[in-house]
Amino acid sequence: MNIQEYADREMLAIDVANALAGELEAALLHNDTVALAVPGGTTPGPVFDSLCAADLEWDRVRVLPTDERCVPADHERSNERLIRERLLTNRASVSQYIPLYVPGAEPEAALPEVESLIAPVLPLSILVLGMGEDMHTASLFPGMDGLDKALDSQAPTLIVARTDVQPEPRISLTAPVLDGALSKHLIIYGQAKRDVLDKAMSMPPEEAPIAAVLSGMTVHWAE
Numbered sequence: 001m002n003i004q005e006y007a008d009r010e011m012l013a014i015d016v017a018n019a020l021a022g023e024l025e026a027a028l029l030h031n032d033t034v035a036l037a038v039p040g041g042t043t044p045g046p047v048f049d050s051l052c053a054a055d056l057e058w059d060r061v062r063v064l065p066t067d068e069r070c071v072p073a074d075h076e077r078s079n080e081r082l083i084r085e086r087l088l089t090n091r092a093s094v095s096q097y098i099p100l101y102v103p104g105a106e107p108e109a110a111l112p113e114v115e116s117l118i119a120p121v122l123p124l125s126i127l128v129l130g131m132g133e134d135m136h137t138a139s140l141f142p143g144m145d146g147l148d149k150a151l152d153s154q155a156p157t158l159i160v161a162r163t164d165v166q167p168e169p170r171i172s173l174t175a176p177v178l179d180g181a182l183s184k185h186l187i188i189y190g191q192a193k194r195d196v197l198d199k200a201m202s203m204p205p206e207e208a209p210i211a212a213v214l215s216g217m218t219v220h221w222a223e
């Protein structure tokens, strides 16, 4: 893992977007399609705002969320809504989006169909993650039911995450799928998350799920 520090969040957003664009361009030289997995939440919007303008063959990029809340795609808590509004716009509007949540179906019932859409794009070419102050990443939460299954090296592609602390069920890529990405980036802001990440590095993934994916990770941090 290596940590890159930035003067401020604006600089981070521009530099990370440039780095991701460069990696996408390089990956597109050697592959017909490349898969870019991105987080939702409060962190990645400004990076998306820059990345969406990159001059790339976006029609060969498959974008998917690292995790999704089981809410309609226009809901304010939907990661898909954020990604469509902030990333799949401008030049990136021609990329193809792979949703994790199928409205109307029980989340568990829809997993096989969604997994079949994801299988052709694995391993992920480029992964961008966020992290909560509770050390969750994607929707792998400390102490949640089924976390052991999500962390197992033989885990399926997706799990349904149900926790007491979240208002709705979620669907998440599992640890081996995240960890298997060819390039991995974690974006965090603020001293609290920096301190949490330092602690997580010496904790077991059952208590600090972010620890399961830190090998080879580039961490981007700004106050």
Ligand SMILES: O=C1O[C@H](COP(=O)(O)O)[C@@H](O)[C@H](O)[C@H]1O
Binding pocket: 038, 039, 040, 041, 042, 043, 044, 066, 067, 068, 069, 079, 129, 130, 131, 132, 133, 136, 137, 138, 139
């Ligand atoms: O709930 C989620 O949390 C993490 C971290 O979110 P942030 O708002 O603290 O940046 C995010 O990476 C994940 O995609 C999201 O669903």
